[in-house]
Amino acid sequence: MGATRCTGARLPGLNQPAEPIAGRNPPAWYLGLSSVGSLFTKVADTYGKDGGTMPNVTDPPRPGPPAAPAGAVPLLVVGAHMAGFPAHGRISRHGAAPLGRVRTAPGYRLHDLGGDPPRPGLVRDPAVTTSATGELWLLPRPAITELLLETSPPLGFGWVDLDDGRRVLGYLCEAAATTGRPLVPDGDWRRRLPAPLR
Missing domain, CATH: 3.10.490.10 (Gamma-glutamyl cyclotransferase-like)
Incomplete structure (x- = not known):
């Protein structure tokens, strides 16, 4: 029997709905997607309220006080x-x-x-x-x-x-x-x- 399409979850950035991997338990696969979705929801709630912005991992660290020259x-x-x-x-x-x-x-x-x-x-x-x-x-x-x-x-x-x-x-x-x-x-x-x- 072919894999049953899961219509309750979609991967970010993809137009096609997520499908269980052959040989895997579909409920477990669906639970994993739900957990990932919950994680993204928590992050969005944390940084999206009151005009907050998501941290950019490519931003350079903020400079601290200048270090004293050697010696x-x-x-x-x-x-x-x-x-x-x-x-x-x-x-x-x-x-x-x-x-x-x-x-x-x-x-x-x-x-x-x-x-x-x-x-x-x-x-x-x-x-x-x-x-x-x-x-x-x-x-x-x-x-x-x-x-x-x-x-x-x-x-x-x-x-x-x-x-x-x-x-x-x-x-x-x-x-x-x-x-x-x-x-x-x-x-x-x-x-x-x-x-x-x-």
């Missing part, structure tokens, strides 16, 4: 090392290249440590929702070692999370050193103390 390290500075401030020469002499102003993720406090010249201290504190503004500079890897050796307590280097999801190396302060020191409410040292060399 270079982005360094976050939030105070005296920023452009126009007294300690900026410590990084500019290494050929530091500006990467722009950035903001930390929530969970950081910026305190005025005083001194002459005044300098701030950035502290990671998961208990707060405040953040701080700083500048990102690209430095040769050997310069990072030199800067670290020049840094004295309560400042040091540590990993800092930015609000765009990146984690970069930056100047951090020991929490104990900020006890009793004024908080910079908006986390922006440049607003609190305009750069004296500008």
Whole structure:
């Protein structure tokens, strides 16, 4: 007996209705088509509502933040090392290249440590929702070692999370050193103390 034509399902893009393969069980073949149809229905429901569009697998991936050149390290500075401030020469002499102003993720406090010249201290504190503004500079890897050796307590280097999801190396302060020191409410040292060399 010849194969019975299944009129309940059609393959996408074909004008002829689907037929069971000889020697196969027609109900099972029909069930497979129903499952495929359900899959296409779910995808269409997901991407077709509210003007949604189907993803195009040929589209190139969206570019992320540019990667640092080999041998270079982005360094976050939030105070005296920023452009126009007294300690900026410590990084500019290494050929530091500006990467722009950035903001930390929530969970950081910026305190005025005083001194002459005044300098701030950035502290990671998961208990707060405040953040701080700083500048990102690209430095040769050997310069990072030199800067670290020049840094004295309560400042040091540590990993800092930015609000765009990146984690970069930056100047951090020991929490104990900020006890009793004024908080910079908006986390922006440049607003609190305009750069004296500008």
